[in-house]
Amino acid sequence: MARPKLSNLPDLSDLARPGQQLTxxxxxxxxxxxxxxxxxxxxxxxxxxxxxxxxxxxxxxLLARAMGVAMSDLTLVRGQTSRIKVFAYSGPGTSRS
Structure with a gap:
């Protein structure tokens, strides 16, 4: 998979709040x-x-790069096989793996 260029991604840093869920x-x-x-x-x-x-x-x-967070801080909560997915941001150092 080619890495997306940061300039092509929207800034999602405002969504990087612990407990935040992203659909x-x-x-x-x-x-x-x-x-x-x-x-x-x-x-x-x-x-x-x-x-x-x-x-x-x-x-x-993709989400982690756009949010400026570690990939390990994002967890897929719902939608493993669906087109609509819900990811949860746990915050730095509090990964729920």
Whole structure:
């Protein structure tokens, strides 16, 4: 998976509050990796296929980079096999793995 350029990602640092839950609509197998924000709506497109958790991991990386946090601080709470996913931010040093 190609790493997204930071300049192409929206600034989601305001969402980096412990306990914050992020609902994201995901499009796997897209032509390019991107993340967009419209108000409270987050949409992610990743180039990887939704098999063996690869698309979920790609979205987690994308969110972490846009939020400016460690990937280990984001946990997939709901939507393992759904297009609508809910990630929780646990805060620095309080990973719930």
């Amino acid at each position: 994201v609509r995901v499009t796997p197998k897209a032509a390019s990796t991107r993340l967009s924000r419209s108000g409270d709506d987050l949409r992610a497109a990743v180039t990887v296929a939704p098999e063996n958790g690869k698309a979920n991991a790609a979205v987690r990386v």
